[in-house]
Amino acid sequence: MAKLIIEAGQARKHYWRDLWRYRELFYFLAWRDLLVRYRQTAIGLTWAILRPLLTMIVLTVIFGRVAKLTVPGVPQPILVLAGMLPWQFFSNSLSDSSNSLVANANLISKIYFPRLVVPTSSLLVNLVDFFISFVMLLVLFVWYHYPLTWHFLFLPPLVVLGFLAALGPGLFITALNVKYRDFKYVIPFIVQFGLLVSPVGFSSSLVTERWGVLCRLLYSLNPVVGVIDGFRWAICPKEPFYWPGFVVSLAVIGLMLAYGLNYFRRMERAFADII
């Protein structure tokens, strides 16, 4: 085995190898969070289904009846769920990963492991929630006899994209949260605000109709837009895929991820000292 060298400010050469060695920890931490969430609850795992189900019903009513989001030929709940699934995944991931380091402060200050494991594994938990909601979507497909298309095959990469879209800002905020605890008050605000400026309750093509193409491109700077548009396209393909917007979102996601990761790694060394 190679010698381990500990030095000040050294670029961690073995960083990714270490991360690979601790790969099981991703799973174990996610497993712990899932177990703990439903421990000592009256209806246990039913919550995992009930929570997204209730949110879906509420949002269907609000966005369908009140905001009049309708596309001819697409059942309302499917339309809503297509936007809601990625949004829920994104927003929950963002808030969970942002609080993850502080919530695991006792681990950080007593044991070495790549710190990146903590926020990432909190995303894994949300992935599980996402799959449960996704099964609900499939049930709706059967219920409404709505046809599946080959676009469905693009869902897995879109899920990965949603994961990365949440990871970038998540890493940045969790690192900030270690130093400045008041960032935890910022998250709910971002999430609420984000719901309104993301195409959850309406279609992005509405932006093009009202304000033109340039606005649509600007709108796509919101990384969630690309993910949600992608989901809509894969689940209920009524409109052609809007490539320019997607590329913009993709670039923003990439930039945020690079910046978040870089910031996290820079701050990581001092976590144990300031947490």
Place this chain on the structure above:
Amino acid sequence: MSDTVISVDQLCKSYWIKHQLQSGRKQGQQYERFSEVLTRAISAPFRRRKAEEVAASREEFWALKDVSFEVKRGDVLGVIGRNGAGKSTLLKVLSRITEPTTGRVEIDGRVASLLEVGTGFHPELTGRENVFLNGAILGMSRMEIKRKFDEIVAFAEVEKFLDTPVKRYSSGMYVRLAFSVAAHLEPEILIVDEVLAVGDAQFQKKCLGKMRDVSRNDGRTIIFVSHNLHVVQSLCSKGVLLAGGAVQALGPTSEVIAGYLKSLQSGFKIGVEHRQDRQGAGDIQFTEIEMLDQYGHRIENAISGQQLTLRLHYRTKADQPYRNCRVSVSAHANGVVYFLLSTELVRSDELVLQGRGHLDCIVPELPLSRGEYYLNPFVESNKVVQDLVEGAGQLSVVDGDFYGHGRNYPPGWEGIGVLVRHDWKW
């Protein structure tokens, strides 16, 4: 492959200590608020904080200064020193939890560190689940944990409660299970902080036995921190004494321990008032310990069997009464407590401390034989520990006449045990 598994070279670690200059920060708030940074930036956007201002608001504290040593394969290294000497910081650097400021460490082999028993245990999870979780956090793979699962459970003696959430465990069971997981790691290098201070005596023995086996039979290297000098003496082959972040002594365990005891006594010369390595909230602090004879004269040496008065001078931070105080002083030698003199043992009325003053503790017949002892004064107020200074005073006892006929302990028995008034009949 070389025989040196750990080499530490001129290791330094500094922390910045913030003083509470910033207005509006609540006492006890450790971290900086983003809103504070923001208000600072808004209220004076173009003013860079002056260097003096920054320097005044924070102070550099060197937790480790130029620490260098080497550990060979199969060594058991004991790290000793007073509180605040840098032991824990050293272990944190070695186990990669925190980065050094300067210097270099080379480690050859897989390291596992146990700085706290049961880190990562989740109270809601069962014993079984926690074994897997804790194992993974400590760096074991799932297969490895599965393979050793039965062994871990048997060692911890918790078979019956495997499917009970650990929040329902007794603290003893909790500690046993936690230690057991760590003990079954198979690292080449094991770093252990004062974790055996918890748990019952029998289990402590078992743990020590396990650690001894690990080092002797498997040739593993252990770095061990403890305040229990007996344990260090019996377990460790080499010792390092840290003081103020620097290496004070390095070598065979018994020599290092002797050096430590000496340094505890020389701490007396520093003066209690200026000692930095104290524990407690610090609202009440000891400033001096005096020894007086039965006539109230100051003495350097106490006489066995004679009256001794220990005068503890104190000072309170704020000029307000601190209620429900408890003051005690204990006498130690060779890591053993000889006796505890505590206000609550003999007085039932309330003790209130305010401002400056002193308390006298009168021992009518000093039950100690000839030798060097050191004193640990302690004070708490409303159950909050205010001050504890280890080795704050040296108590040199010379031969006296405890038994009233001029005879003393036989040679070789000096400084061992307390003197007990007794009689024989035949």
